[in-house]
Amino acid sequence: MKQSSLYHRSLLFLSLITLGCYSANAQEKTTFLNAQESDPIKMGWMVGSPPPANRILRFEDGSFFQFPGMRWSVAHMREFMPTVNVSRGLGNSVLLQKNLLKDIDAVTFTPLGESKPMTWEESLQKTYADGVVIMHKGKIVYEKYMGALQEDGQHAAMSVTKSFTGTLGAMLVAEGLIDPAQNVAHYIPELKNSAFGDATVRQVLDMTTSLNFSEDYTNPNAEIWKFSAAGNPLPKPKDYTGPKSYYEYLPTVTKKGKHGEAFGYKTVNSDVLGWIIARVTKKHINEVLSERIWKKLGTEQDAYYSVDATGTPFAGGGLNFGLSDMARFGQLILDNGYANGQQILPKAAIDDIKKGGDKKAFEKAGYTLLKGWSYRDMWWITNNEHGAFCARGVHGQVIYVDPKAEMVIVRFASNPIAANGANDPFSLPAYHAIAKFLLAKK
C-alpha cells in the first residue's frame, strides 16, 4: 500500500468522530456481530507478547478503528496516538454516593418505530454499551462496566467533546470574557477571510453558521477529509500540500449562504470555538478544562485529548475520560454548575444551555428522529416534557440530563454504526422510561 494510502486509512477515525448526530442515509445495512459476539475482551485484542497477528490493532492502517477491533480501541485511544492530559490535580477524588436500584434492568420501553417493548437491560446490548451510569438525586442508582472499559480506564467521548467545548464557551460568555454578539474575526483575526469571519460567536456556539463543509465521508472530496488530514498527528505524505494543523485548516473554510438561518452540525464550529477559548484565556483548552472544571469536580482520573502534529487538542472530538467522571460532569450540569460546595460553572451558563436554541433553524436540518429539538452551546435540547438535554457522540456516547427527573444518564458505547440514528431508537425512549420510573419512585 502506498504511504499516502496508509495515511488516509489512519484518518478514518478522525472523520468518524466528526460525523453528524443523525443521518438517515448513514443507516448501513451491513450485518454486524452483536454485542456479545463482538465482546472485545473475549476476542482478545492486543493480548499476548506479541498478540496473534489477527489480534493486533494498528493506527497507521486504520485497523484500530474497524469493527469489531474498534470496540477495544475506544477504551485505549492514547495507545494509538499522541495525547495531552487534562489534569485532575493531586487531591483526593470526591466519591459518588451509591443507592443501586436493582429493578432498573427490567424497566421497559418501546423502541422508536417498533411495537414490541424492550427492557433497559436488553437495550444495553442493542446499543453496544461499554459502560453506563445512571444518577438520580445525586446518587448512582445504576452502574455497569462492559466491553473493554475498566473502572480505572478512559473511553473516547467522540462528539460529546463538543458539549465540553460549548460549556466552556458558555462559561466564558457568562464571565464576560467572550461576547457572543461579536464576530469571530474579532477574536481570531486569522479567520477574517474564512466563512467564520463574519459569523458571530453565538452562531458558532449554536452551529448556525453556513459552511461549505461536507461531513459525508463516502465522498473522497468532502471537506471532512481535508480537515482530518490537517489534524492527523502522523507525518504528512511527501505529496501533501494542504494545511498541517487544525489552526491552519480552519481559515480555509468557505461560506455557503447566510449565517444564522439553519442549524448545520459541523465539527469545525467546535474547533473554532476551541480556538477562541484558547485565544482569550491564553491557554490550551486542556488546561482550561483542567483548571476550571476537572480539578474542582473531585474527578477520579485525568482526562485527555488527542492532539494534532502541532500539539493542538481536538476540541471537536478528541476528549477521553472515565465513566464515573463523565457522571460527575453530567451531575454538575444538572446541578446548575454547583458541586462540592462551590459554584464551579456560573449558573447563567447552564441557564443559557437550558434555554435551548432556535427550533426553526434546527428543523431545517431534517433530523427525522429529533422532531422539536434544538441546539444550544453545543448541547442537544430535546424540548421534551422533562426539559431533557444531552451531549451526543458517534458510536453511542451520551450524557443525558433530565432536570425534572433529577436524573443523569451517561453512556460509553461502541456501536459499529457511527451515526446516532442507529442507537437513538433504543436509547431516547429508554432514557425517558427510566426518568419516569425514577419519578414514580419518590
Place this chain on the structure above:
Amino acid sequence: MKQSSLYHRSLLFLSLITLGCYSANAQEKTTFLNAQESDPIKMGWMVGSPPPANRILRFEDGSFFQFPGMRWSVAHMREFMPTVNVSRGLGNSVLLQKNLLKDIDAVTFTPLGESKPMTWEESLQKTYADGVVIMHKGKIVYEKYMGALQEDGQHAAMSVTKSFTGTLGAMLVAEGLIDPAQNVAHYIPELKNSAFGDATVRQVLDMTTSLNFSEDYTNPNAEIWKFSAAGNPLPKPKDYTGPKSYYEYLPTVTKKGKHGEAFGYKTVNSDVLGWIIARVTKKHINEVLSERIWKKLGTEQDAYYSVDATGTPFAGGGLNFGLSDMARFGQLILDNGYANGQQILPKAAIDDIKKGGDKKAFEKAGYTLLKGWSYRDMWWITNNEHGAFCARGVHGQVIYVDPKAEMVIVRFASNPIAANGANDPFSLPAYHAIAKFLLAKK
C-alpha cells in the same frame, strides 16, 4: 526532506534514551545555553494558539528532542507519541510527610576532577535539574520543581525505566516465577536462534550478555538505529524492510563472544527481560507494574510508557511518571520493599539488588568515573561506604538510594548532553555530601 529521512530524525530520541550510562567519548564539546538561559517556561515552547513557528516542537522531524526545546518535551512526552498508562487505580494517594531542611542548598562538595567546591543549589543548575526530591528517614527533606515539570506532570525517566524492569524481574525471581539460571530461550522460544538463546536470565538481568549491538549513534550502521526503527511508532517508510516492532527486532540480535564475562550496557537486555516478564505473567509490563507496585504504593498519578506500533511498552526506556511518585518508589526500595503497611516487593528481591553484581565484569566496561561499581538486576551499585545504589537515565534522570544515610535522592533533568558522564562529576559527590550531611544531623 524525504519521508525516510524524516522518519529517521524522529528516531533520535529513541536512540538517545538507550545511550550508555557513561562514555568518555560522548563528552561533547559544544557550548550549550545554561540552565537559566534554556529555561523551557521562559522560552515559551508550545505556548499560543498556535505557538510562534519557532516555538513549535514536532515529533516527526525530531525537533521535539533537540536542545533546548527538549527541556520542554521531557515533561510532555505523551503529547508527541502513543503511550500506555500504568494505572494507579482509583484510591486516595498516600501523602509523603515533609520535614524540609533549608540548609541543604548550602551543602558543599567538590566536583569530580575539580578543586573548587560547589553548593548543592549550584549543582542543580549545572545538571539542568527539572525536579529534585530528597527523602530522609521516610520524609521529604528537600523538594524543588524546575524546568517544565509541574507537580501534577510526568517526566521521562529514560533508562531509569530499566531499573523498574529489573526490579520486576527480581520480584518474579524471588517469587519463583522466573528461574534466573534458565536460558532465555526457555521462556521465549522466539529468541532461540538469537544471541539471547543461550544466555541465562541472570546474564540478561545483569547485562553480562555479549551482543553485536552498538549503541554508537554517530554510526549510521549501528544496531541501535535498527532497534529504534523497529520500535518507532510511526508508520514505516515504504522502502523499509526491517523488523516492525520490538518483538520482531530482538530475535535478530546476534552474539559476540561469550556471555557472562563482561558487563555490557545494552538496552535490548531490558527489552528481553520485559518480554520474559510479559510472557510469564501473561500481561503487558505496564499492567504488571500497575498491579504489583503502582496501585499499592499510594502513588499520586498514573505513570505511562511509550509503545511501539504494535502496542508493546518500551521496557528499556519508555517510562514516565511524576516526581513524588519517583520518590515513593525510591523509598520503597530503601525500605526493602515495604510500604503502606504491606510487603509490596519481596525483601529477597531488594537483597538481591543490594548484593551487587560482578565487579570484575563491570570493570571491563571501562567506566572511568565509576571505579569499583557493579550492575545487578538493572541497578547500578556504587559499592561505596554507604552501600549506595542507583537507577540512571540519560540527560540526568536518577534514583539514588543510600541505605546507611536512610536517604533517597530522585532527580529529573534535561542536560543537553545525554551521557551521564556529563552530570556525574556534579552529582555523585553531591549525593554523598548530602548523605553525610544528613547522617551528621542525627
